Amino acid sequence: MLQEPAVKRWRTRILLFLAVLGPGFITANVDNDPNGIFTYSQSGAQYGYELLWTMIPITLSLYVVQEMCARMGAVTGKGLSDLIREEFGLRVTVIIMALLVLVNFGNVIGEFAGIASSLELFGLSKYISVPICSLLVWLLAVRGDYKKVEKVFLAASVFYIAYIIAGVLSGPSWHTALLDTIKLPPHAVWGNHAYLFMVIAVIGTTIAPWMQFYLQSSIVEKGITAKNYAASRLDVIVGSIFTDIVAWFIIVACAATLYVHGLGSIQSAADAATAMKPLAGAYAFLLFAVGLFNASFFAASVLPLSTAYVVCEGLGLESGIDRKFKEAPFFYWLYTILIAGGAAVVLIPNFPLIKWAVESQVLNGVLLPIVIVLMLLLINRKDLMGEHVNSRWFNIVAWVTAIIVSILSVMLMIHGGS
Numbered sequence: 001m002l003q004e005p006a007v008k009r010w011r012t013r014i015l016l017f018l019a020v021l022g023p024g025f026i027t028a029n030v031d032n033d034p035n036g037i038f039t040y041s042q043s044g045a046q047y048g049y050e051l052l053w054t055m056i057p058i059t060l061s062l063y064v065v066q067e068m069c070a071r072m073g074a075v076t077g078k079g080l081s082d083l084i085r086e087e088f089g090l091r092v093t094v095i096i097m098a099l100l101v102l103v104n105f106g107n108v109i110g111e112f113a114g115i116a117s118s119l120e121l122f123g124l125s126k127y128i129s130v131p132i133c134s135l136l137v138w139l140l141a142v143r144g145d146y147k148k149v150e151k152v153f154l155a156a157s158v159f160y161i162a163y164i165i166a167g168v169l170s171g172p173s174w175h176t177a178l179l180d181t182i183k184l185p186p187h188a189v190w191g192n193h194a195y196l197f198m199v200i201a202v203i204g205t206t207i208a209p210w211m212q213f214y215l216q217s218s219i220v221e222k223g224i225t226a227k228n229y230a231a232s233r234l235d236v237i238v239g240s241i242f243t244d245i246v247a248w249f250i251i252v253a254c255a256a257t258l259y260v261h262g263l264g265s266i267q268s269a270a271d272a273a274t275a276m277k278p279l280a281g282a283y284a285f286l287l288f289a290v291g292l293f294n295a296s297f298f299a300a301s302v303l304p305l306s307t308a309y310v311v312c313e314g315l316g317l318e319s320g321i322d323r324k325f326k327e328a329p330f331f332y333w334l335y336t337i338l339i340a341g342g343a344a345v346v347l348i349p350n351f352p353l354i355k356w357a358v359e360s361q362v363l364n365g366v367l368l369p370i371v372i373v374l375m376l377l378l379i380n381r382k383d384l385m386g387e388h389v390n391s392r393w394f395n396i397v398a399w400v401t402a403i404i405v406s407i408l409s410v411m412l413m414i415h416g417g418s
Contacts, residue, residue, distance in 0.1 A: 026157055026302070027066065027215040027239065032246050033299030034114025035107055036205040037163075037292060040247050041272035043198055044254030049173075049180040050189075051202060055248050056181065058206045061401040063240040064394055065372060068379050069212045070236050073219030074229040075388045080216040081313035083378050093314040096370070103363050104210050104307040108342035111303060114296030116346055117270035121289045127347060134343035137301045141321050142332060157298075160246045162291035167249030169284040172256035181248070200366075203405055206247060209371045214306035217313065221320050226388065253284070304338035369402040376402075 032040075043051045069080060076083060085093040115133045116126035140152065189195045215236075224232050254272055266272050273292060277285035305321070308331045312319035318328040325332045345351060376398055379390050390398070 027211050027218065032160060032163075032243055032250075032295055033107070033111055033205075033303070034117075034292060034296045035110040036247070037114070037250060037295055038110075038266075038272075039198075039201045039205045040250040041254045041258075042266060043202055044251040044256075045258035045266050045272065047195070047198065048255040048259040049177050049252070050185060051198065052177060052181040052248060052251055053184055054199060054202050055244050055251075058203060059240055059244040061397060062207050062244065063237060064397040065207055065212065065375070065401065066215055066236045066240060067233060068375055068390065068394065068398065069216040070219050070224075070232055071229065071388055072375070072379055072385070073216040074224050074232060075226050075385055077220055077225070078216075079220055079309060079313040080213045080375070081310050082316075083384075084374055085314050085316070087378060087381075087384075088374065092374075096374070097311050097314045099367055100209060100213070100310050101307055103367060104303055104310075105338060105342065106363070107208075107210070108300065108303050108307075108338050109345045111296050111300035112342045112346040114270075114292055115300060118273075118289055118293035118296055121270055121273060121292075130343050130346055133297060133300070134339050137297065137304075138336060138339050140301055141305060141335060142325065152301075157242075159294040160242070160291065162287040162294070163246050163253070164249045166284045166287040166291065167253040167256075169287070170253040170256040172252045177252050177255070200405070203368075206244065207368060207401070209367045210303065210306045210310070212371055212375065213310045213313075214302065217306075217309040217319075221322065253288070257284075300339070300342070304335045304342075307338055308332075308335040366405075369406045372398055372402040 072083065073079065078086075081093065081097070084096060112130055112134065116130050119129040120126060219232065254266075258266065258272060270289070270292065273285055273288040309319055311317075311334055312328070312331045315330075317330050319331040320328060323331070376390070376395065379385055380395065382389055
């Protein structure tokens with residue numbers, strides 16, 4: 001008799017979790033996009049297992065920052081751009097929007113570059129793959145609704161398991177990998193400009209500014225409120241942990257193959273897949289290549305949506321994929337322009353895509369502290385959040401994240417100029 005209520009309780013909890021699963025899990029996983037995969041691949045290829053230590057503090061920071069956004073969305077029923085405009089004024093909002101559009105457009109270019117390079121591994125020209133995939137990406141949001149689009153995104157998230165399998169097939173030194181994950185680097189490395197650059201790139205690609213805006217907007221559009229927020233918090237936890245496990249395995253796979261064989265100067269994530277083929281076998285290559293296409297197509301769908309949400313909310317315009325084109329014309333036109341523009345740039349011969357990819361991640365790391373500070377000022381207001389303001393520990397982790405990223409960015413600029 002005692003077991004039946006317990007089973008029902010767990011069944012109810014699981015069903016509730018599945019009902020709200022989506023925003024946190026999707027947002028965290030989208031950030032393992034082609035730019036991110038290249039950054040992790042380059043990290044493993046260039047430094048071996050040495051940067052694995054970043055995954056633990058990054059996962060903690062990612063969860064705290066993402067949870068803050070999800071909680072603000074559930075409690076206020078408003079997107080982050082909305083709140084920034086209402087509380088800090090239009091001028092601050094326009095500046096943030098302009099910076100995000102610039103960064104996100106660079107990221108969108110990277111997503112279509114990932115589509116092109118991943119399918120070129122299978123012999124398909126980018127002049128065929130990019131136009132077709134850009135049309136499919138556009139149709140996904142324009143012809144779908146939130147529930148259908150979310151199901152597609154959740155399915156795409158699961159395919160990231162390919163990188164975990166590829167990491168296992170690469171035959172890494174598990175002892176060294178695990179040891180470097182919990183071991184801090186020596187003081188001497190912080191004077192190395194290239195090392196600093198890579199640390200900031202890893203942080204920037206794991207906790208990107210656009211994620212906070214997209215997550216909060218998704219929470220609002222999904223209709224999650226403070227009453228059913230507990231299950232949504234679990235969604236954020238699962239997403240944060242899963243996405244960084246995937247990132248950990250990407251670094252491990254490239255450390256075990258490219259770094260060990262002295263192939264540290266890859267120029268793209270596709271190069272990592274190609275170089276892996278003779279070193280870890282055809283299956284590892286196939287998984288890495290398929291994973292790259294999945295990540296590219298997935299992110300090419302979400303990033304333009306995120307940007308359209310940010311701008312429309314900031315300007316007080318209608319937005320959301322549950323609305324028809326005529327109900328939210330600016331939202332859909334901006335989405336269309338970002339997709340068309342990103343795809344068109346990738347088709348330009350000899351465009352420096354790799355420079356765009358890495359530097360856009362560094363710019364993410366520079367912009368991130370500004371977004372976190374604005375979030376902290378909002379979420380600690382009792383008149384806005386009531387009893388759902390930040391706890392002391394959440395404030396500590398969020399402030400430390402913002403401060404450390406700021407310090408690393410300044411160090412990078414100093415070393416870069418010297």
